Amino acid sequence: MGERLNYKTIVIADNAQVRTITLNRPERRNAMTREMQKELIAALEEAASSNCRVVVLTGVGDAFCSGLDLSELQAMRQKSAAEHRADAELIARLFLALYELPIPTIAAVNGPAIAGGAGLACICDFSLATPASRFGFNEVRIGFVPALVSAFLSLQLGDKRCRDLLLTGRLIDAEEACQLGLVNEIVSPERLAERVQTLADVLIANSPQSLSATKKLLTVQNEAWLDAAVAEALDANAISRETWDFREGITAFLGKRKPLWGTGSRTEG
Numbered sequence: 509m510g511e512r513l514n515y516k517t518i519v520i521a522d523n524a525q526v527r528t529i530t531l532n533r534p535e536r537r538n539a540m541t542r543e544m545q546k547e548l549i550a551a552l553e554e555a556a557s558s559n560c561r562v563v564v565l566t567g568v569g570d571a572f573c574s575g576l577d578l579s580e581l582q583a584m585r586q587k588s589a590a591e592h593r594a595d596a597e598l599i600a601r602l603f604l605a606l607y608e609l610p611i612p613t614i615a616a617v618n619g620p621a622i623a624g625g626a627g628l629a630c631i632c633d634f635s636l637a638t639p640a641s642r643f644g645f646n647e648v649r650i651g652f653v654p655a656l657v658s659a660f661l662s663l664q665l666g667d668k669r670c671r672d673l674l675l676t677g678r679l680i681d682a683e684e685a686c687q688l689g690l691v692n693e694i695v696s697p698e699r700l701a702e703r704v705q706t707l708a709d710v711l712i713a714n715s716p717q718s719l720s721a722t723k724k725l726l727t728v729q730n731e732a733w734l735d736a737a738v739a740e741a742l743d744a745n746a747i748s749r750e751t752w753d754f755r756e757g758i759t760a761f762l763g764k765r766k767p768l769w770g771t772g773s774r775t776e777g
Contacts, residue, residue: 513551517531517532523705526563527555528565529564530565531573533568538569538572540580549598556609562613563611564708565629566616566618570618573626574622589750599624600656603657608727609723610723610724612719612723615630617682618638623645623657626643627645627660630643635691636691638697638700642682645661646678646679648675650767651755665690673688753769
């Protein structure tokens with residue numbers, strides 16, 4: 509493998525055959541920016557071509573990932589339709605890179621995982637959470653459409669449960685997330701790293717070729733449906749960002765007030 513890339517928003521650490529990718533913006537509760545999304549894609553591509561056998565995704569501090577950074581929300585109000593489309597395509601690339609990675613992935617969810625952060629946590633092959641972890645797909649509360657994450661969530665939960673989480677935008681605790689199947693198990697904070705390593709050791713003991721082939725098989729089985737779902741999600745995302753509710757939702761959220769839904773045209777602000 510070539511020289512390690514330099515990252516600004518994430519930290520990469522290797523421990524034997526386990527590579528840990530840590531979201532490293534603790535002052536922003538590891539909120540995602542375009543830079544972080546690009547770095548995560550690069551880190552996953554780098555891992556795929558490395559000799560590591562397991563990839564662990566976690567966050568610094570007391571949060572896993574709090575969703576999209578406020579700076580990104582502020583910038584959205586001035587973006588063109590083409591720029592909105594490019595943003596959606598970037599997050600689609602990230603989710604697909606994580607889902608299709610030929611190496612087993614473990615999310616060590618050390619705190620809240622919200623919106624896109626919840627997507628990252630749930631797309632991993634295994635998700636281990638602490639009792640303090642919270643999960644939420646709150647996009648509808650601020651005029652967004654949880655388009656891209658809906659495709660992956662539908663695969664995991666089925667239609668009825670997916671509708672519950674996406675239409676209410678409610679926050680759920682680790683226990684409910686485990687009951688729903690978003691989380692494999694709940695571990696105390698002091699035991700999280702140990703449990704992740706134990707699970708990684710189980711995976712490393714298996715045939716790397718078999719693991720890769722099995723992951724590829726599972727991906728291919730869902731490929732046609734997922735490709736169509738992501739394409740539909742990109743269109744839905746682009747259309748939603750031209751609506752009154754989208755602009756009103758961002759303005760209200762940034763202004764810390766309740767949104768005034770339906771006071772303007774649904775297609776023109």
